[in-house]
Amino acid sequence: MTTYARINELSAHAGATVTVRGWVTHLRSSGKVAFIVLRDGTGILQTVLVKNAVTPEAWTLFGELTQEACIAVTGEVRADARAPGGYELGIAELSLIGASPLDYPIQPKEHGIDFLLDNRHFWLRTPRQVAIFRIRNEIEQAIHDFFYERGFLRVDTPILTAAIGERSGLFSTEYFEEGNAYLAQTGQLYGEAAAAAFGKIYTFGPTFRAEKSKTRRHLTEFWMIEPEVAFNDSEDNMKLQEDLLAYLVQRVLERRQAELKECERDVTKLENIKTPFPRINYTDAVATLQQKGSKVVWGDDLGAEDEALLVEDYDRPIFIMNYPKEAKAFYMKENPDDPRTVLCDDCLAPEGYGEIIGGSQREDDLDKILHRLREEKLPEDAYNWYLDLRKYGTFPHAGFGLGLERTVAWICGSQHIRECIAFPRMMHRLRP
């Protein structure tokens, strides 16, 4: 009877004969001894083929193998210090599941980013990418655990929407008799409605921005986590943000050391991530920046260069809070201590990763939010249901949006957000 095993389970089969199925990553031969390195998604396994220990058919088949051929090998699992992972498999039987032609494009060498993205369906098979996606998965699971443990309800908000949300570019599509529908840029407004129903909620879903951004920090399709909490104020909101980020970093440090190593991440930088995170008022930030030689003046939004100047003094994420209202969205609550500003925060990751969270306490005063809506010249009737939330039992509440790929890039130490999502969507990239 055949015993199938995954590579990461082999230590439990030491001394036993098992069958492992996977894809060939390296082939080496020294005449009468040959090595096939296999990958099965759970790990890497060196297998050893000795010419006079296998059938002539198996030896011939070895000669015909190519990179990424899918094969099954059967043999004894044995501990061996010379094998990566500590265990190797001595092949008794070898069979081909799926052949792979000679022109497989990805080599265990350096490649350019454009070539790799053209071959994303294959690039995913490489060790660094596998590590990044195990870390991404760990982060996603930790996000669900964090909110579940704290009594939050996950709400799935619509992806097809009428034109509401952020001001930046929208993707549109025909929608029956209703005219155009737009792909959601945020679930926040729906999240606010849900918060009035369920108290504490979060959304976890894809969002779409038709921005012509060509930077290593932007995608047209990305995943966002948006908590919304009834009766939280801006300070509660930042507390939730820092608790979440510290939880995510700690979780990856606890469970994904091997993957962090594969990514060559400097984990001492992650070990610094402890709450509380510094909170800097926008107004104080402007003064600091001016001291540092920036030309920013009060009222300007902070550019990437300014953000970098602020972050460089810290070893953990920081909050920049209470921006001028002109720089921010209409739904943010006016700051009672300085009505020129709103109760909001941007959370900037250290090491130059930039903004990973934008959050705010929401305006709960119907007259004030109507005023802001008109100032921004937004279509009032499209927001009728949203305004109803201020009309029928308005309540203080706050929330934020966490960019998943930016968070993954920061924790993995990746220079490219586009390797932090399986199939990235950008202005000039729709396939594979």
Add this chain to the structure above:
RNA sequence: UGGGGUGUAGCUCAAUUGGCAGAGCAUCGCACUGUUAAUGCGACGGUUGGUGGUUCGAGUCCACCCGCCCCAGCCA
């Protein structure tokens, strides 16, 4: 959309002042009983992104176009 850079073999890159189109890797062949991106020897591999121009001669200089990368803006 603006600024900067870049485009040469399947991949990563060289090519001096404008003067014969090169290397490593991959692939193929041969050798090798413990390799770790094996090694050694040999072979195959090119419309130098495109169009036009200058020149005896253009990968190299000029104009336009195209692709890509980085930065900025927008944001997560």
